[in-house]
Amino acid sequence: MDDAVRQSLRELVASCSLPAALEAMGERWSFLILRGAFNKLCHFEEFQSELGIARNILANRLTRLVDHGILERRPHADDRRKIEYRLTDKGYALLPTMVALRQWGERWETGVPANPILVDARDRKPIRQVQVLSHDGRPLGKGDMLWALSEEAEAAPANTEAAE
Amino acid sequence: MDDAVRQSLRELVASCSLPAALEAMGERWSFLILRGAFNKLCHFEEFQSELGIARNILANRLTRLVDHGILERRPHADDRRKIEYRLTDKGYALLPTMVALRQWGERWETGVPANPILVDARDRKPIRQVQVLSHDGRPLGKGDMLWALSEEAEAAPANTEAAE
DNA sequence: AGCATTAAGTTGCGAAACGCTACTTAAATC
DNA sequence: GATTTAAGTAGCGTTTCGCAACTTAATGCT
Numbered sequence: 001m002d003d004a005v006r007q008s009l010r011e012l013v014a015s016c017s018l019p020a021a022l023e024a025m026g027e028r029w030s031f032l033i034l035r036g037a038f039n040k041l042c043h044f045e046e047f048q049s050e051l052g053i054a055r056n057i058l059a060n061r062l063t064r065l066v067d068h069g070i071l072e073r074r075p076h077a078d079d080r081r082k083i084e085y086r087l088t089d090k091g092y093a094l095l096p097t098m099v100a101l102r103q104w105g106e107r108w109e110t111g112v113p114a115n116p117i118l119v120d121a122r123d124r125k126p127i128r129q130v131q132v133l134s135h136d137g138r139p140l141g142k143g144d145m146l147w148a149l150s151e152e153a154e155a156a157p158a159n160t161e162a163a164e
Numbered sequence: 165m166d167d168a169v170r171q172s173l174r175e176l177v178a179s180c181s182l183p184a185a186l187e188a189m190g191e192r193w194s195f196l197i198l199r200g201a202f203n204k205l206c207h208f209e210e211f212q213s214e215l216g217i218a219r220n221i222l223a224n225r226l227t228r229l230v231d232h233g234i235l236e237r238r239p240h241a242d243d244r245r246k247i248e249y250r251l252t253d254k255g256y257a258l259l260p261t262m263v264a265l266r267q268w269g270e271r272w273e274t275g276v277p278a279n280p281i282l283v284d285a286r287d288r289k290p291i292r293q294v295q296v297l298s299h300d301g302r303p304l305g306k307g308d309m310l311w312a313l314s315e316e317a318e319a320a321p322a323n324t325e326a327a328e
Numbered sequence: 329a330g331c332a333t334t335a336a337g338t339t340g341c342g343a344a345a346c347g348c349t350a351c352t353t354a355a356a357t358c
Numbered sequence: 359g360a361t362t363t364a365a366g367t368a369g370c371g372t373t374t375c376g377c378a379a380c381t382t383a384a385t386g387c388t
Contacts, residue, residue, distance in 0.1 A: 015279055018199055018262070021269030028190060028375075035182055044336050054376045059337055069272075081335045081384045090272045092306045096294045097268055098182070100261040105185030108233075108254045115179060116311040120298040125318040127304060128297045130260045134284040135292060137301075142256045145291065147280040154289040192346075208365050218347045223366055245355045245364045331387085338381070346373070357362070 024068040029053050029061050042084045100130040188232040193225050206248045264294040
């Protein structure tokens with residue numbers, strides 16, 4: 001690997017937002033708490049008993065996720081002891097990441113197609129595998145992508161299919 | 165939340181493969197090492213100097229990723245000091261997860277569309293946002309999915325667009 | 329009103345993971 | 359043969375994790 005390539009890789013790494021994402025979601029339990037929230041858990045004690053996580057760690061993770069704007073903390077109106085944790089839009093935007101990770105685990109770790117499975121609420125058919133797609137919808141595999149400066153990139157056509 | 169719902173959630177959690185995926189990829193540095201491998205890093209010293217990770221931790225992560233079949237360790241033929249770490253198919257299968265996480269970070273953490281960007285190698289147009297799609301390609305958002313026993317689910321039609 | 333219970337944490341402390349620096353080992357190069 | 363390179367390993371201090379017990383405030387029970 002020559003120096004020019006190495007240098008461009010270093011720049012690439014510097015401006016990558018993967019570290020930023022991991023700063024928010026990279027600690028132990030963060031994704032499992034998120035999964036819980038997707039599954040309609042919203043109280044401290046629910047998370048604690050469902051996940052079996054230590055209480056101090058749970059408290060720490062919840063405040064962190066709130067600080068990052070992934071969860072929203074709201075005191076319950078009727079019972080002022082209770083506090084509800086709810087996903088924000090930012091939190092919901094992690095759905096593709098979580099589903100992709102789960103699908104990978106199903107395919108390559110547990111091996112089971114798992115029961116229950118996620119289905120489309122409208123027709124109850126199983127959802128697709130999450131994949132990386134080109135602008136016109138072709139699935140992209142390992143050799144099909146490269147890095148380009150945004151100046152070099154072809155102008156992206158308005159996505160015909162809805163964006164996130 | 166009544167007991168029936170709670171119970172079904174507990175079963176759901178038990179058979180979810182997210183914990184299995186996190187067991188393989190949930191530790192600090194794992195995703196960054198994976199990103200490095202996607203970017204064609206393959207030697208110990210390359211990972212170390214690009215990521216700035218401590219040597220003992222790197223050694224530990226590499227052997228873990230090899231043990232999980234995500235990376236493959238192969239001694240170099242010409243120079244027997246060198247060892248190459250390469251992604252296996254199982255490792256490449258994490259591409260959607262990684263891209264989804266990076267895109268989320270771009271959109272919600274760093275805010276920058278980042279430079280360089282990932283483009284389709286064929287036409288150099290930016291790739292799409294990774295999203296969860298129904299069997300027929302509709303994007304699915306927060307309320308559009310539910311859990312179903314595989315017996316209950318409608319038979320999935322053969323995916324017209326290629327699977328992973 | 330007084331006591332028990334519930335919800336959401338906090339505290340203390342031992343165990344495990346992390347990070348830094350220096351050292352080792354084997355192969356290649358000078 | 360001496361030096362450099364590649365890939366680790368070892369020692370040790372710091373941080374995070376995990377468990378159990380404790381606290382605080384609101385609610386419910388009689």
